[in-house]
Structure formats: structure tokens, C-alpha cells
Amino acid sequence: MKRATSLLFALALMGVLAGTAFAAASDTITVNYEVQAINELNIDDASVTLTVNSATAGAVPDQASDATTYDITTNCAADAKKITGALNTTMPGGLTLKANMTAPTGATSAGATTLTDVAANLVTLIDGVAEANIALAFTLDATIAAGVVGAASKTCTLTLTNT
Amino acid sequence: MRQMRGLGLVFAAWVLLGLAGGCAWGVQADITATGNWSGTIDSSHLTGGAGTDLISIHTSGSEQVSITISNTAGDWDFWRVDVRKSDTNWHADLALSVRRTSPGSGTGSISGGTDYVAAGDLDTAFFNGRGDRTDVYVKLQLSGVSVQVVPDTYSASIVFTVVDT
Numbered sequence: 001m002k003r004a005t006s007l008l009f010a011l012a013l014m015g016v017l018a019g020t021a022f023a024a025a026s027d028t029i030t031v032n033y034e035v036q037a038i039n040e041l042n043i044d045d046a047s048v049t050l051t052v053n054s055a056t057a058g059a060v061p062d063q064a065s066d067a068t069t070y071d072i073t074t075n076c077a078a079d080a081k082k083i084t085g086a087l088n089t090t091m092p093g094g095l096t097l098k099a100n101m102t103a104p105t106g107a108t109s110a111g112a113t114t115l116t117d118v119a120a121n122l123v124t125l126i127d128g129v130a131e132a133n134i135a136l137a138f139t140l141d142a143t144i145a146a147g148v149v150g151a152a153s154k155t156c157t158l159t160l161t162n163t
Numbered sequence: 164m165r166q167m168r169g170l171g172l173v174f175a176a177w178v179l180l181g182l183a184g185g186c187a188w189g190v191q192a193d194i195t196a197t198g199n200w201s202g203t204i205d206s207s208h209l210t211g212g213a214g215t216d217l218i219s220i221h222t223s224g225s226e227q228v229s230i231t232i233s234n235t236a237g238d239w240d241f242w243r244v245d246v247r248k249s250d251t252n253w254h255a256d257l258a259l260s261v262r263r264t265s266p267g268s269g270t271g272s273i274s275g276g277t278d279y280v281a282a283g284d285l286d287t288a289f290f291n292g293r294g295d296r297t298d299v300y301v302k303l304q305l306s307g308v309s310v311q312v313v314p315d316t317y318s319a320s321i322v323f324t325v326v327d328t
Contacts, residue, residue, distance in 0.1 A: 025192065025194050026194065026325075027230075027323055029320070030199045030319070031259060031303065031321060032201040032318045033201065033202050033204065033305060033316070034201075034203045034317075035203075035204045035313070035315060035316075035317065036204065036205040038217070040214075042213035042214065071214025071215075073209060073310060075217070075309075075314060128311050130215055130216040132213075133214070
């Protein structure tokens with residue numbers, strides 16, 4: 001009888017413990033979030049002005065320069081983007097316009113690069129980044145052969161595109 | 164006669180242990196959670212246009228998720244709700260948190276969970292209470308959003324578990 005009582009008592013205790021240990025139920029909700037591609041590029045000044053108007057005797061005319069800054073935000077994968085630069089029309093003969101973009105963190109600058117009406121790489125290997133006020137410098141060189149060139153405007157388009 | 168008395172003692176112990184355990188045998192509290200959450204992050208979520216990063220924290224509505232605890236053994240059946248996250252496609256920078264925004268209704272009681280609780284890979288205590296509770300509202304928070312999170316659709320399940328205590 002004692003054994004039977006002990007057995008029943010043990011079963012009762014196990015039942016209580018089991019009832020506590022496995023007394024759980026679950027339900028689930030789902031969270032879906034889409035992160036879209038974000039590629040924003042902004043040149044901080046609407047224009048730069050370059051005037052070649054001096055030279056050292058016996059040398060080519062002095063280089064003219066002006067600078068602005070740019071801002072970039074992209075959530076691309078590593079090394080997935082680059083910035084190219086192109087003019088709306090090619091420069092007159094004897095004039096060379098160059099752009100030198102400082103690279104945002106993690107990217108690589110091509111240095112001073114001649115601008116034409118064909119897109120040229122200015123910054124490559126861009127990672128996901130958000131930086132503002134990064135240096136962007138322009139220079140204009142004129143040869144003697146260019147002569148006197150009247151004031152003119154060119155539109156330089158910078159494009160953030162896939163590598 | 165002695166056998167009968169012995170069985171009676173066993174039965175009494177059974178009942179007392181069941182009550183002391185805070186649960187009624189065969190009764191399993193149930194939990195129901197309704198209300199999924201979805202959203203889109205695009206350039207409109209930049210803090211200030213080009214050169215700035217994305218807003219880091221995004222929150223759902225205050226009543227995004229409704230939780231109901233039912234089938235308890237009564238107003239003195241104590242329970243706890245745990246929460247965890249189960250990833251389907253997730254980014255390591257992203258984190259999900261939950262916060263209870265209402266007590267719900269019912270004759271029992273509820274406490275805790277009114278500050279954000281991170282939903283990690285393991286069950287974490289969220290809130291607790293006793294008795295049946297209906298429409299306990301929960302708000303969700305997504306944090307860690309930045310340009311380091313590459314474009315994709317991220318999906319995770321949030322698992323709410325009721326545990327008898």
C-alpha cells in the first residue's frame with residue numbers, strides 16, 4: 001500500500017511539474033520592411049567661374065581654378081557605385097576643363113580628370129555612405145593657341161551610377 | 164478501510180499540489196497575436212537630403228499588434244508573455260523592439276512591458292499578468308536603419324509566448 005501511495009504521489013507531482021513546465025503557447029506576427037535604393041548627389045553651388053587672365057612671361061597662361069563641395073548619400077553595396085562627370089558639349093580647342101572630386105569615405109578619387117562630352121569616372125568604388133561638403137575642384141587651362149575666348153558656359157553633369 | 168484512507172490522502176495531495184502550482188491541470192493559457200507590420204524606407208526618410216543619413220528609428224502605430232490571453236484557469240492563474248524574433252531575411256544592423264501600450268481588458272491584471280523590450284533571438288520576458296486579458300495593444304519599433312543597410316526586403320517574425328508562472 002505504501003508503494004502504491006508513493007507512486008501515485010510521484011505521478012501527481014510529475015503532473016504538476018509537467019503542467020507548469022509545458023504550459024506555453026505561442027503566436028506570431030510578421031514584420032516586413034523594404035529598404036529601397038537611395039542614391040542622392042548634390043553639388044552645393046549652382047556654378048563656378050574660371051577665368052584665365054594672367055601668365056608669367058615665357059610660360060603658358062596661368063591655370064584658373066574654382067571650387068565647390070558636394071553631398072552624397074547612397075545605400076549601395078560595397079564598391080557598387082561611381083560618380084561620372086560630363087559636359088554638355090566639348091570644350092573649345094586649346095581649353096581644358098578638369099574636375100577633381102575628393103572621394104567620400106571608402107571610395108577612390110580619380111584625381112584631376114579632363115571633362116568632355118563623354119562621361120569620365122571621377123570617383124569609383126563607392127560604398128554605402130552619407131557625407132556632406134566634400135571638396136570638388138575645377139581647373140581651366142588655356143594654351144597660347146586658344147587665343148582670346150569669349151565668356152561661355154558649360155553644364156557639367158555629375159552622375160552617381162553603378163560601377 | 165486503510166486503503167481507502169490512503170487513496171483519499173493521495174487525491175487530496177494531488178488537488179493541493181495542483182492549486183499550489185498556480186495552474187489547473189489540463190488548462191493551458193492561450194495567446195493570440197494579430198497585426199502584422201510593414202513599411203518602406205526610401206529617400207524621403209533621409210534626415211536632410213543628400214549628404215545625410217536615414218532616420219534610424221521607425222515605429223508602428225500604438226495599436227499595431229493586439230494580444231489576447233485566454234483559457235487561463237481564472238483570475239489567479241498567473242502568466243508571463245515572452246517575446247523573441249525569428250529572422251527570415253534580416254540585416255544584422257536592424258533591431259526590433261516591442262512595447263505594451265494598453266492594459267487590455269479582463270478581470271485579471273497586467274503589468275510590465277511599458278518600456279521597449281528588444282526582441283532578440285532568445286525569449287525575453289515582455290509583460291506578465293493573471294487571468295484572461297483581451298486586446299493588449301503593442302507598438303513595434305525598428306531601429307538601426309542607415310545607409311549601411313543595403314536595399315532589400317527584410318522580414319522577421321515576432322513570436323509571443325505565454326508561459327504559466
